[in-house]
Amino acid sequence: MQIRHSTNPKDAKHYDTTRLREEYLIESLMEQDKINLVYSQIDRVITGGAMPVNERLSLAAGDALRATSFLQRRELGIINVGGDGTVDVGGTEYALGKLDCLYVSRGEADPVFSSVDSANPALFYLVSTPAHTEYPTTKYTQQDANPIHLGSLETSNKRTIYQYIHEKGVRSCQLVMGLTLLDTGSVWNTFPAHTHDRRMEVYFYFNLGEDDRVMHLMGEPHETRHLVVKNHQAVLSPSWSIHSGAGTRNYGFIWAMAGENQAFDDMDAIDLNDFK
Numbered sequence: 001m002q003i004r005h006s007t008n009p010k011d012a013k014h015y016d017t018t019r020l021r022e023e024y025l026i027e028s029l030m031e032q033d034k035i036n037l038v039y040s041q042i043d044r045v046i047t048g049g050a051m052p053v054n055e056r057l058s059l060a061a062g063d064a065l066r067a068t069s070f071l072q073r074r075e076l077g078i079i080n081v082g083g084d085g086t087v088d089v090g091g092t093e094y095a096l097g098k099l100d101c102l103y104v105s106r107g108e109a110d111p112v113f114s115s116v117d118s119a120n121p122a123l124f125y126l127v128s129t130p131a132h133t134e135y136p137t138t139k140y141t142q143q144d145a146n147p148i149h150l151g152s153l154e155t156s157n158k159r160t161i162y163q164y165i166h167e168k169g170v171r172s173c174q175l176v177m178g179l180t181l182l183d184t185g186s187v188w189n190t191f192p193a194h195t196h197d198r199r200m201e202v203y204f205y206f207n208l209g210e211d212d213r214v215m216h217l218m219g220e221p222h223e224t225r226h227l228v229v230k231n232h233q234a235v236l237s238p239s240w241s242i243h244s245g246a247g248t249r250n251y252g253f254i255w256a257m258a259g260e261n262q263a264f265d266d267m268d269a270i271d272l273n274d275f276k
């Protein structure tokens with residue numbers, strides 16, 4: 001498990017491209033028959049990917065957590081962005097197709113990931129946060145989520161937000177998680193941009209081709225920077241940073257938040273006159 005520290009906007013504005021990518025971009029999540037995990041000290045969020053092809057992969061606590069199991073003090077959100085797969089939690093098998101989600105409660109046994117067809121492997125994207133109590137382990141699908149339609153084709157940002165783990169969906173201690181799908185011809189996400197000082201956020205981009213890129217915007221609203229992001233890469237966004245972007249085509253992204261509150265609408269929209 002890679003460990004990353006928190007950063008300060010006064011320092012971050014001096015970072016060059018390499019340093020920005022080291023701190024905020026997670027380049028490699030999905031690797032054959034591996035679980036890759038990044039522990040960020042920003043709200044202690046763990047971001048990961050599990051890609052079982054020929055093996056079953058177990059999510060173990062490892063040395064960094066000093067815990068008896070991964071979920072001893074944590075909760076976990078899983079969304080599959082690949083082929084059909086299963087997650088075994090304490091002997092119960094959950095079948096997860098593309099864009100299906102599983103919330104796993106604090107206190108559960110180490111989840112075990114597998115693919116149904118090694119020629120079309122599952123790609124499990126993982127976000128875990130510290131948890132103070134237990135909420136039921138629950139499967140949730142895109143059909144279960146209440147779609148929120150935003151943007152327009154004229155402004156190249158027509159998209160639908162699907163909220164999975166949140167106050168009116170699957171309940172959790174602090175994790176808020178879901179995904180956004182852009183319509184064909186729309187490339188902009190989360191514009192006008194916002195911050196939410198009470199929560200950090202992680203974005204994970206998917207449905208991009210090999211030669212596509214997203215220009216992800218980050219930084220304080222008056223001091224923006226960009227990261228060039230590929231398919232299946234994630235970006236850590238501290239509370240002080242915007243998180244927005246434009247792609248070379250339409251795409252999807254999974255967003256996940258952790259922190260002080262779970263109120264999805266508790267955002268501060270950026271006044272475009274202050275946006276630099």
Ligand SMILES: O=C[C@H](O)[C@@H](O)CC(=O)C(=O)O
Nearest residue numbers: 159161180189190191201255
């Ligand atoms: O705080 C909320 C998150 O940034 C995302 O849900 C925004 C988003 O998916 C979008 O505008 O498309």
Ligand SMILES: [Zn+2]
Nearest residue numbers: 194196201243
């Ligand atoms: Zn946000």
